[in-house]
Amino acid sequence: MHDVGGQMSEPVRIQSEDFSQDEEIAALKGSSRRMGGIGTFLGCARDFSEGRDVEQISFEAYGSMALTEMQKLRTDAIEKFQLQDARIVHRIGTVRGGDNIVFIAAGAEHRAAALEACRWMIDELKQRVPIWKKEITPQDEAWVVPHP
Amino acid sequence: MISVLFFGPVADRIGSNRLQAEFRAGMRLQDLRDELAAQHPQAFEIVSMMAVNGEHVRDLALPLLDHSEVAFMAKFSGG
Numbered sequence: 146m147h148d149v150g151g152q153m154s155e156p157v158r159i160q161s162e163d164f165s166q167d168e169e170i171a172a173l174k175g176s177s178r179r180m181g182g183i184g185t186f187l188g189c190a191r192d193f194s195e196g197r198d199v200e201q202i203s204f205e206a207y208g209s210m211a212l213t214e215m216q217k218l219r220t221d222a223i224e225k226f227q228l229q230d231a232r233i234v235h236r237i238g239t240v241r242g243g244d245n246i247v248f249i250a251a252g253a254e255h256r257a258a259a260l261e262a263c264r265w266m267i268d269e270l271k272q273r274v275p276i277w278k279k280e281i282t283p284q285d286e287a288w289v290v291p292h293p
Numbered sequence: 294m295i296s297v298l299f300f301g302p303v304a305d306r307i308g309s310n311r312l313q314a315e316f317r318a319g320m321r322l323q324d325l326r327d328e329l330a331a332q333h334p335q336a337f338e339i340v341s342m343m344a345v346n347g348e349h350v351r352d353l354a355l356p357l358l359d360h361s362e363v364a365f366m367a368k369f370s371g372g
Contacts, residue, residue: 288370
């Protein structure tokens, strides 16, 4: 089992196992009572892509760099949006349609910062964090070319 | 020696996820890239990101040090 991020309580993790949104949100709320809003993003696996059925999606990461980049991303978001706290969890290994892939949560005093930070973090993650996904269909498998 | 890492689509095209390159004094990232791209042109067609010792690098003129870890990577597709 891979677990690049360490213990469950770590706010930034890369892991093969599934995560619980409730536990992540509880951990986020536990860090401050000044949060008036929490924005979350859950990325999940689609079973259909580019006109083809997708049976599984396999993720590979440059583990040490990906974790460092995700930690920087969290720190940058906290500073940029004046967040109380933020959490980022990304799975690697193989998932199936409907499975969770990535969870991002941003807690701020007010809703606008929480929502904006959440959107910013997932957009930045896609640009900065060295993780690649391969879609496995009944016919073949292919690495995903990112959308612009 | 320099450790060169490949992941995902680039590793598939190279047929390996790691190789060792000889370090030469005065070597720059561009030199290493040119050397490897000549050996693995299909893999380097999709290389658009680079990292040295786990940090993003965009400047190919960056001098390399012996025992560096260099990654040549395709565009990321996580999330």
